[in-house]
Amino acid sequence: MSLDHLPRHQGGADALARLLGQALLAGSWQPGEVFPRELDLCKHFEVSRNQVRNALASLTATGLIERTAGRGTRVCQISDWHLLDPLMSEWLAGLEAPDPKLVREIFAFRYSAEPVVASLAANAAVAADIAAIEQAFDGMRITASAQQAARHVEYDLAFHEAIYRASHNLVWRQMGHLLRPSIMALIQHSQHSVATLDDSLVRHGRVLAAIRAGQPQAAERAAREVLKRTAIDLGIVAEAADTLPSNER
Amino acid sequence: MSLDHLPRHQGGADALARLLGQALLAGSWQPGEVFPRELDLCKHFEVSRNQVRNALASLTATGLIERTAGRGTRVCQISDWHLLDPLMSEWLAGLEAPDPKLVREIFAFRYSAEPVVASLAANAAVAADIAAIEQAFDGMRITASAQQAARHVEYDLAFHEAIYRASHNLVWRQMGHLLRPSIMALIQHSQHSVATLDDSLVRHGRVLAAIRAGQPQAAERAAREVLKRTAIDLGIVAEAADTLPSNER
DNA sequence: GCTTGCTAAAATGTCAGACATTTAATAGGC
DNA sequence: GCCTATTAAATGTCTGACATTTTAGCAAGC
Structure with missing residues (x-):
């Protein structure tokens, strides 16, 4: 799944995290699928790498995605999502x-x-x-x-x-x-x-x-x-x- | 409460977050009290500001502390802690x-x-x-x-x-x-x-x-x-x- | 005296760029 | 065919400078 259909956004890293988080919750990416790379997100949303990293950190904290150096970012299984966050x-x-x-x-x-x-x-x-x-x-x-x-x-x-x-x-x-x-x-x-x-x-x-x-x-x-x-x-x-x-x- | 009694640590930002989080859970700081500033933490633990900020981001995500630009970092009420995280x-x-x-x-x-x-x-x-x-x-x-x-x-x-x-x-x-x-x-x-x-x-x-x-x-x-x-x-x-x-x- | 407004200091937030590290794929040698 | 070294690509980290927000202090004016 690409992120072409996602709208531009305004606001800080929190707003970006919300946008991406909701897209994940809505099922735009399947569990196990690879998530877009940092630099692609920077380009698409026209924000700094810092904001992207902060947003992705939130998604990691909620168990929506899992990141590994060198490997990339993958979407977690639904059973791993922190629904209580x-x-x-x-x-x-x-x-x-x-x-x-x-x-x-x-x-x-x-x-x-x-x-x-x-x-x-x-x-x-x-x-x-x-x-x-x-x-x-x-x-x-x-x-x-x-x-x-x-x-x-x-x-x-x-x-x-x-x-x-x-x-x-x-x-x-x-x-x-x-x-x-x-x-x-x-x-x-x-x-x-x-x-x-x-x-x-x-x-x-x-x-x-x-x-x-x-x-x-x-x-x-x-x-x-x-x-x-x-x-x-x-x-x-x-x-x-x-x-x-x-x-x- | 100062952080003089906290031990040096080894490991990344996660280890630092754990150290600080456990200190908070143990009651080293009272709710409402101000938490040490970023630069003080950098100096004390001899780590970069990056690591400190990452650790503090984790503490924020768990509702242990609350940060505001210009104001500083304060310890949250126990009732606000995300015990389910x-x-x-x-x-x-x-x-x-x-x-x-x-x-x-x-x-x-x-x-x-x-x-x-x-x-x-x-x-x-x-x-x-x-x-x-x-x-x-x-x-x-x-x-x-x-x-x-x-x-x-x-x-x-x-x-x-x-x-x-x-x-x-x-x-x-x-x-x-x-x-x-x-x-x-x-x-x-x-x-x-x-x-x-x-x-x-x-x-x-x-x-x-x-x-x-x-x-x-x-x-x-x-x-x-x-x-x-x-x-x-x-x-x-x-x-x-x-x-x-x-x-x- | 009280309020108002300006200013400076101090804290967190953000940016940009270079570099480090990890992982996976690939090409090469045996 | 298998093992190894190289390379590419991704995330992780560091550094320094700058931006923004809040607070406190001080001074001018009513």
Whole structure:
């Protein structure tokens, strides 16, 4: 794959890293394939070798590419990508059409993890945590219309992130970054009718209530119900389906 | 905090990043404090500015420090550290005496997450996955003596990592990196008597059996039992205690 | 006295060019 | 045919100069 179709860019090495990172996430290069050489990138984007090297260093840090002196740069296997790196989440969230396989994998993770997080939050949340969740929930309610989908999604994001934070665990908190790509993908599949939005709101409300009441098991169940709704909205499972996304043998 | 007590080093920028990263993880600088300037680091370690900048770039990528032109370099809050970055795990695992708070946080995460992972593995594992878990388990059995603690811990690590891989989820798999610092800490608290080692082995065996049998709920329970044993061995809870480490309000 | 604005210093960021090192391919000798 | 030396090509490193950003200090003006 050549880089002819990539647009010129403006901004520093970060912008270049983002551009290349997103191209890799979008599948412009296959794993194992050789990546363009530094000097070619310099020429194509009309930037200094320094900027290219800085950008490539970011890509290396996220496990997208692997570089060896004399050999060149190759694209890593998907299983080696650092999906939990905040940079990666940001790039993924900014993609127009993220790889459905990736979205599905991330959602499958959320489906198994988030009930546990909600349960932890119900045990550990203090007043400030509950206030944060509540505020996000209020925002979701106010923006529950098709016209304000973008703002609604932001509040949705804040809601779930607040729950991760409320778990009061450093590791789970870091994982909140993963929410952005998963939730931003909702905008693409914007089959947000009034009915589904209302249903989604009710389910979110039950999670909030359970956490506020300090009921871990109820929070766990409620979180799972929220994710079932999200799975439908993401187009991962069909509307009527009662089955859940799970990893088959 | 000055860097007078840091040893000279040998190796490239990676080694320097490791040295500085481990010093940060060990708490040599407080969050918010200013970090030494590039030129001071050059002088102290007798390396080029290039190497220093590369090392500092790694530290920036892991969220340990934050750099601003003209302002300088400051140490980030612990909550901003990218604990899920593989580099971070490696540094943390290599520490002689990692911060007990961090070890506890990571273990608390494992305690809530690993039962879920085991359950997923019981659903998703194929023959190769089970073989990998089995092989690690055999290794643990063979090295179950105080003399071979180091090798035993490696097999222990392989056992848990194989379960993460068996979940067949890209995100959970990435999280396997976290195991190393958590399990390596076991070497420090090496109160491995024959009895505890035997008990630990039995519990690990039950996880393997449940996954092989494809029984998610049994796997979940068994994984929790393994972690209760580990919590004792890590000195997180007392021997007789039946209570579990959890995040209090 | 307080604010405003200019100036200088100090830190990180960037550039350009030469050189070092590693890897792989290639040609040559036996 | 195999082994070795050479060459080419890629990434890695060093150096010095310069750019940019931020902060602090100082001075002028209201």
